[in-house]
Amino acid sequence: MSTELKLPLYFDNNATTPCDPRVVEAMVPYLFQHFGNPASRAHAYGWAAREAVEVAREQVASLIGASPKEIVFTSGATESDNLAIKGAARYSARKGKHLITVATEHKAILDSCHALEREGFEITYLEVDAEGLISLDALRKAIRDDTTLVSVMYANNEIGVLQPVAEIGAICREKGVLFHCDAVQALAYLPIDVKAMNIDLLSISAHKMYGPKGVGALFVRRGRPRVRVQPIIDGGGHERGMRSGTLATHQIVGLGKAAELAQKAIQEGEIERVRALRDRLWHGLRANLDELYLNGSWEHRLPNNLNVSFAYVEGEAMMMGIKQIACSSGSACTSASLEPSYVLRAMGVDVELAHTSIRFGLGRFNTEAEVDYAIDLITDKVRFLREMSPLYEMVKEGIDLKSIQWTAH
Amino acid sequence: MAYSQKVIDHYENPQNVGSMDKADPQVGTGLVGAPACGDVMKLQLKINDDGIIEDAKFKTFGCGSAIASSSLVTTMVKGKSVMDAEQVSNADIARELALPPVKIHCSVLAEDAIKAAIADYRKKRTDS
Numbered sequence: 001m002s003t004e005l006k007l008p009l010y011f012d013n014n015a016t017t018p019c020d021p022r023v024v025e026a027m028v029p030y031l032f033q034h035f036g037n038p039a040s041r042a043h044a045y046g047w048a049a050r051e052a053v054e055v056a057r058e059q060v061a062s063l064i065g066a067s068p069k070e071i072v073f074t075s076g077a078t079e080s081d082n083l084a085i086k087g088a089a090r091y092s093a094r095k096g097k098h099l100i101t102v103a104t105e106h107k108a109i110l111d112s113c114h115a116l117e118r119e120g121f122e123i124t125y126l127e128v129d130a131e132g133l134i135s136l137d138a139l140r141k142a143i144r145d146d147t148t149l150v151s152v153m154y155a156n157n158e159i160g161v162l163q164p165v166a167e168i169g170a171i172c173r174e175k176g177v178l179f180h181c182d183a184v185q186a187l188a189y190l191p192i193d194v195k196a197m198n199i200d201l202l203s204i205s206a207h208k209m210y211g212p213k214g215v216g217a218l219f220v221r222r223g224r225p226r227v228r229v230q231p232i233i234d235g236g237g238h239e240r241g242m243r244s245g246t247l248a249t250h251q252i253v254g255l256g257k258a259a260e261l262a263q264k265a266i267q268e269g270e271i272e273r274v275r276a277l278r279d280r281l282w283h284g285l286r287a288n289l290d291e292l293y294l295n296g297s298w299e300h301r302l303p304n305n306l307n308v309s310f311a312y313v314e315g316e317a318m319m320m321g322i323k324q325i326a327c328s329s330g331s332a333c334t335s336a337s338l339e340p341s342y343v344l345r346a347m348g349v350d351v352e353l354a355h356t357s358i359r360f361g362l363g364r365f366n367t368e369a370e371v372d373y374a375i376d377l378i379t380d381k382v383r384f385l386r387e388m389s390p391l392y393e394m395v396k397e398g399i400d401l402k403s404i405q406w407t408a409h
Numbered sequence: 410m411a412y413s414q415k416v417i418d419h420y421e422n423p424q425n426v427g428s429m430d431k432a433d434p435q436v437g438t439g440l441v442g443a444p445a446c447g448d449v450m451k452l453q454l455k456i457n458d459d460g461i462i463e464d465a466k467f468k469t470f471g472c473g474s475a476i477a478s479s480s481l482v483t484t485m486v487k488g489k490s491v492m493d494a495e496q497v498s499n500a501d502i503a504r505e506l507a508l509p510p511v512k513i514h515c516s517v518l519a520e521d522a523i524k525a526a527i528a529d530y531r532k533k534r535t536d537s
Contacts, residue, residue: 351444390440
């Protein structure tokens with residue numbers, strides 16, 4: 001084990017990513033030196049800020065194959081999701097009040113849908129299979145005459161599973177309904193082309209792609225079809241009336257720079273490096289430990305995500321044991337609600353196994369030495385905790401855990 | 410979860426981890442909780458003819474505070490009479506470990522484990 005590693009290791013890049021130093025460097029001048037309000041049309045301070053915002057708009061647009069005029073800056077992906085779902089649904093309410101989404105979507109989508117239900121909209125929540133994928137056939141069947149919007153994320157934040165967005169886009173285009181895609185997790189790792197994929201609305205976050213927190217964007221298609229959204233924040237009419245509020249120049253500059261770097265990284269094959277690290281972690285763990293269960297499809301998966309159930313070892317206890325690695329768990333004990341991950345439950349993962357799930361998110365700044373350290377540490381701790389687990393002992397004695405009359409509490 | 414140092418100590422150096430022979434008439438075994446709820450405790454007490462707990466062993470599947478609660482319980486009941494061990498309450502365990510409110514159920518489970526182990530021991534006695 002190397003002693004030069006900076007501990008704790010950061011293996012939680014699906015939660016957030018560190019801001020790339022090149023992004024920080026780009027942002028700083030816009031805090032003091034070029035502090036102007038981009039909406040100030042009459043002086044040089046405003047012009048400098050406006051120019052920086054427009055450069056960022058181009059950088060973000062370029063990442064997804066859009067035109068700069070189709071980018072609306074927001075405070076982050078939660079706002080982008082809210083604006084896309086509520087904004088598009090309310091604008092099209094006269095046409096129809098039915099939306100389609102997926103049970104494993106991010107809470108920003110699901111809770112926006114719940115809010116619309118209270119306004120009288122009807123939502124269909126598509127189910128996923130054991131791999132976490134939706135059925136295109138089920139989507140086709142769910143689209144009705146009064147359906148106005150389909151919202152499906154590109155990559156799931158917990159299990160990294162990739163939905164077939166190009167196929168979904170084609171179906172939506174054919175049926176004449178709008179397609180919103182929350183692409184937050186995928187942006188830094190997979191090429192996205194909103195035209196080729198027939199995406200009408202796309203949510204973007206900076207802090208999931210090595211940019212700052214507190215800024216994001218929504219792509220709103222202008223060509224055919226022209227997409228209209230009703231604003232959810234009223235005010236000075238910024239961002240062509242879709243999102244009022246003074247533009248956060250330095251944040252937007254950071255988002256733009258992050259987008260530029262992400263595009264470069266994808267083109268230069270940096271993604272293969274991250275995928276190799278993730279694969280090394282998974283193969284290393286599997287070589288050392290039995291009864292590991294991968295959550296979500298291996299084939300259709302983000303290159304940086306690994307979500308594993310370490311059977312018979314509770315997730316929070318596991319995280320305490322590997323505190324030198326920053327990661328996440330789908331265990332109930334790590335959540336305020338005391339409910340295990342709804343994403344895993346929607347895939348039909350046994351609640352027992354959901355309690356033992358750990359999510360590792362590799363990223364731009366991780367190294368092979370870190371992965372090797374992690375494999376050794378996790379192996380040790382899982383063995384230690386399984387030695388302490390009555391369930392592991394029972395299974396090794398040949399007892400079927402399902403045959404026991406457990407006392408739920 | 411921000412745990413007290415005592416929870417961390419018990420988690421990192423758990424006391425009396427292990428198993429005893431379930432068939433031994435002097436051993437009472439308590440298995441409480443459920444895998445679906447995220448915690449299962451197995452507590453075993455070896456009780457001599459004078460009703461004194463000579464040894465205690467546990468195995469726990471659960472979060473850090475569940476492991477700490479069971480580890481603590483083994484140290485609390487060892488050397489006690491069965492009657493005294495029955496008096497150990499979840500409040501004692503929670504206080505000793507300074508458990509956060511969302512983790513109180515772990516101490517309840519640990520109390521249940523003591524009661525279940527003693528009940529098993531008594532059942533063996535009356536059956537034999």
